[in-house]
Amino acid sequence: DPRSLRSTLESLDGRGYASYKQLRGRHDLGPATLAVDHVQVDPYAPPSLMRLLVPREAADLPADLVDTAAGRTAVADFLTRRAAEAARRHGPDGRDAGEVSINRPGQEVLERTSVVIGETHVEARLHVALPAAGRRIRGRDAATLLTEVLPRLAEEALHHDALDAAALRAHVTLHRDQLHLRGRLAEAGLVAVVGDGAILPRRSGDSDLPMDAADAVPFSSPESLRVTFELPSGSTVTGMGIPEGVTVIVGGGYHGKSTLLRAVERGIHPHIAGDGREWVLTRDDATAIRAEDGRAATGVDISPFIGDLPSGSDTRDFSTTNASGSTSQAAGLAEAVEAGAKTLLIDEDTSATNFMIRDERMRALIPADREPITPFVDRIRPLHAERGVSTVLVAGGSGAFFDVADQVIALDSYLARDATAEARALAEHPEGPTTAGPVFAGERRRVPQPSSLRSGRGKPAKARGRTAIQQDRTTIDLAAVSQLVDPAQTAALAHALDRLDEMADGRRDVVELIETLCARIDAEGLDALSPHRGHPGAMARPRRQEIHAALNRHRGLRLS
Ligand code: ADP
Ligand code: MG
Known part of the structure; x- marks a missing residue:
C-alpha cells in the first residue's frame, strides 16, 4: 500500500543510488497500480521505466469510443496528451527532485505505446528520473514523486471523474472522420484531398505548428x-x-x-x-x-x-x-x-x-x-x-x-x-x-541474408532522435525520409530492424518479411516490437513504407 512504499523510500534516503533497484515490481498507489519495470543504474542514465495501471471500471471509457482499433488509437492519444499535461503541471522539474514524463505526441495522431487500452486496465507508460543528491538517494523527494505525484497524475489523466467526455468524443470523432475520408479516396479516384480553409504553412522551418x-x-x-x-x-x-x-x-x-x-x-x-x-x-x-x-x-x-x-x-x-x-x-x-x-x-x-x-x-x-x-x-x-x-x-x-x-x-x-x-x-x-x-x-525479389541487418557484435539498434538509427558502429541516416515524423517512430524502426533480422531466413524477401512484421503489430500491438515485456519504451507506429526506407538505407544489408 502507498504508506509502505513511502516508508521504504524514506528509509532509502542517503543510500547509494543503486538501492533504488529494490523498487522493481508492483506497488498499490490507490488510484493506480504502479509497475516498476526498469530502474536506472545512476542519476545520469536514461530515466526509469514505470507503468501506471488503472482498472477499466475506474477509467470508464465510453464503450462506443474504444470498440475499434482506430477508436482506441485516438482515445490513447487523447489520454497521452492529458497525462503529459498532468506530468508537466504536477511533476518536479529537474534531476535533484526527479522528473516524470510521458512521450508527448506532436501534431499527428499515431498509434503509440505511451497509453494502452487493455482488456482489464488502461495503462500509461512513464519515464521517471528518480531523485538524487549526487549519487545518493533523496528518499523524501522520491516518496513525494511516487506516492503523491503519480497517483494525482493517474487520477487526472486516466480516471473517469476528471475525464472531459465531450473533448474526448470530439477527438475520436475527428479521427474517425479523417480515416473514413482517407479510406474513400481510392474509390473517388483521388490520391489526396486538401480541404478548403486549411492552413498549410507552418510557423517556421523548425516548427510543425x-x-x-x-x-x-x-x-x-x-x-x-x-x-x-x-x-x-x-x-x-x-x-x-x-x-x-x-x-x-x-x-x-x-x-x-x-x-x-x-x-x-x-x-x-x-x-x-x-x-x-x-x-x-x-x-x-x-x-x-x-x-x-x-x-x-x-x-x-x-x-x-x-x-x-x-x-x-x-x-x-x-x-x-x-x-x-x-x-x-x-x-x-x-x-x-x-x-x-x-x-x-x-x-x-x-x-x-x-x-x-x-x-x-x-x-x-x-x-x-x-x-x-x-x-x-x-x-x-x-x-x-x-x-x-x-x-x-x-x-x-x-x-x-x-x-x-x-x-x-x-x-x-x-x-x-x-x-x-x-x-x-x-x-x-x-x-x-x-x-x-x-x-x-x-x-526483382530481394531476399536478405540472415544476420546481415545486425552489424558488429549484434548489439540492439538504437534510435538517435528522429533522423538516425545507431547500430554498433554504423549509422542509418533517415534525415531524408521526410514522412517519418516523430522520434518515437524512429525508436520503433530500430526495434523493427532487429525483429526483421531475427526473421530473415534466406527465403523470404523484403516485402514478405515486412508484411509479416506488420501483421504481427496489427495482431499484438506495437509492444510486440520490443524485445522485453512490460514497459516497451516510447514508440509510435511507422508505416510499412518507412520500415522499408530504414531497411533499404542499412549499410549492412546483404542479399541472398
Ligand atoms: P515555393 O515552393 O513555391 O517556392 P514555398 O512553399 O517554399 O514556395 O513557400 C514560400 C513561403 O511562403 C514559405 O515561407 C511559406 O511558409 C510561405 N507560405 C506558403 N504558403 C502560404 C500560405 N498559404 N499563406 C502564407 N504563407 C505561405
Ligand atoms: Mg519550393
Missing part, C-alpha cells in the same frame, strides 16, 4: 477540382481533390508550391484539431521521393531510369555505398514501388535535375548512347500505365512535364488555380513520349 491565422492564406479549391465528402459524424468537407495520374504543381518561386506538396506528404497521418491540416488527407501508401546522394543502396533495379553505367555495373541489380544524386533518387523510387507506393510525391527543390528532365539541346549534344539516364519525364507515364503509380510533382522551373500531365495546378500568391488547359496548349509533344514495350516489367 500552424502559421498564425493572421499571416496565412487559407487554402481554397479551384472549382474544377472541387470535391465534397460526407463524413460519418454527419458533417461535410469540401476541398481540392488531386486525381490519380500525373499532377504537376507550378507557380512562381515563393508562391507556396513546396508548402502544398509538404502538406500532402504529411496527409498520410491524421492531424489534431487546430493544426490547420485536419482535412489534408493523402492515401496512406503515398511516398515522398528525393535525391539523397551518399546513401547506400543494395540490389535495387534502377534500370528503367539508368542504363549502362561507365563503371560497367548492372543497373538491374544496383548496389552502392555512395549513390549519386540521380542514382539515389532512382533507387528511392524503385524501393518505394517495391514497398507498395501507388503515389509518388516529388519536389523539384529536392530532386536531381538530370534525373527529372533533359532538354532538347542536351539531347542533341550528348547522344543517347552516352547518357545512361532516361529522365523521369519520359518514365512518368509508363509508371502510371504499367504499374498504376500516380505522381504529384512540383515543377516551377521547367515546362517539360506539361507534355505528360493529366492536370496542372498553378499557385499564385498561395491560391490554387486549375491551369491544365493553358499548360496543355503549351505542350510540345501532347501525345507524351513513346516507349517500345514495357519498361517496369522486371519484378
Whole structure:
C-alpha cells in the first residue's frame, strides 16, 4: 500500500543510488497500480521505466469510443496528451527532485505505446528520473514523486471523474472522420484531398505548428477540382481533390508550391484539431521521393531510369555505398514501388535535375548512347500505365512535364488555380513520349541474408532522435525520409530492424518479411516490437513504407 512504499523510500534516503533497484515490481498507489519495470543504474542514465495501471471500471471509457482499433488509437492519444499535461503541471522539474514524463505526441495522431487500452486496465507508460543528491538517494523527494505525484497524475489523466467526455468524443470523432475520408479516396479516384480553409504553412522551418491565422492564406479549391465528402459524424468537407495520374504543381518561386506538396506528404497521418491540416488527407501508401546522394543502396533495379553505367555495373541489380544524386533518387523510387507506393510525391527543390528532365539541346549534344539516364519525364507515364503509380510533382522551373500531365495546378500568391488547359496548349509533344514495350516489367525479389541487418557484435539498434538509427558502429541516416515524423517512430524502426533480422531466413524477401512484421503489430500491438515485456519504451507506429526506407538505407544489408 502507498504508506509502505513511502516508508521504504524514506528509509532509502542517503543510500547509494543503486538501492533504488529494490523498487522493481508492483506497488498499490490507490488510484493506480504502479509497475516498476526498469530502474536506472545512476542519476545520469536514461530515466526509469514505470507503468501506471488503472482498472477499466475506474477509467470508464465510453464503450462506443474504444470498440475499434482506430477508436482506441485516438482515445490513447487523447489520454497521452492529458497525462503529459498532468506530468508537466504536477511533476518536479529537474534531476535533484526527479522528473516524470510521458512521450508527448506532436501534431499527428499515431498509434503509440505511451497509453494502452487493455482488456482489464488502461495503462500509461512513464519515464521517471528518480531523485538524487549526487549519487545518493533523496528518499523524501522520491516518496513525494511516487506516492503523491503519480497517483494525482493517474487520477487526472486516466480516471473517469476528471475525464472531459465531450473533448474526448470530439477527438475520436475527428479521427474517425479523417480515416473514413482517407479510406474513400481510392474509390473517388483521388490520391489526396486538401480541404478548403486549411492552413498549410507552418510557423517556421523548425516548427510543425500552424502559421498564425493572421499571416496565412487559407487554402481554397479551384472549382474544377472541387470535391465534397460526407463524413460519418454527419458533417461535410469540401476541398481540392488531386486525381490519380500525373499532377504537376507550378507557380512562381515563393508562391507556396513546396508548402502544398509538404502538406500532402504529411496527409498520410491524421492531424489534431487546430493544426490547420485536419482535412489534408493523402492515401496512406503515398511516398515522398528525393535525391539523397551518399546513401547506400543494395540490389535495387534502377534500370528503367539508368542504363549502362561507365563503371560497367548492372543497373538491374544496383548496389552502392555512395549513390549519386540521380542514382539515389532512382533507387528511392524503385524501393518505394517495391514497398507498395501507388503515389509518388516529388519536389523539384529536392530532386536531381538530370534525373527529372533533359532538354532538347542536351539531347542533341550528348547522344543517347552516352547518357545512361532516361529522365523521369519520359518514365512518368509508363509508371502510371504499367504499374498504376500516380505522381504529384512540383515543377516551377521547367515546362517539360506539361507534355505528360493529366492536370496542372498553378499557385499564385498561395491560391490554387486549375491551369491544365493553358499548360496543355503549351505542350510540345501532347501525345507524351513513346516507349517500345514495357519498361517496369522486371519484378526483382530481394531476399536478405540472415544476420546481415545486425552489424558488429549484434548489439540492439538504437534510435538517435528522429533522423538516425545507431547500430554498433554504423549509422542509418533517415534525415531524408521526410514522412517519418516523430522520434518515437524512429525508436520503433530500430526495434523493427532487429525483429526483421531475427526473421530473415534466406527465403523470404523484403516485402514478405515486412508484411509479416506488420501483421504481427496489427495482431499484438506495437509492444510486440520490443524485445522485453512490460514497459516497451516510447514508440509510435511507422508505416510499412518507412520500415522499408530504414531497411533499404542499412549499410549492412546483404542479399541472398
Ligand atoms: P515555393 O515552393 O513555391 O517556392 P514555398 O512553399 O517554399 O514556395 O513557400 C514560400 C513561403 O511562403 C514559405 O515561407 C511559406 O511558409 C510561405 N507560405 C506558403 N504558403 C502560404 C500560405 N498559404 N499563406 C502564407 N504563407 C505561405
Ligand atoms: Mg519550393
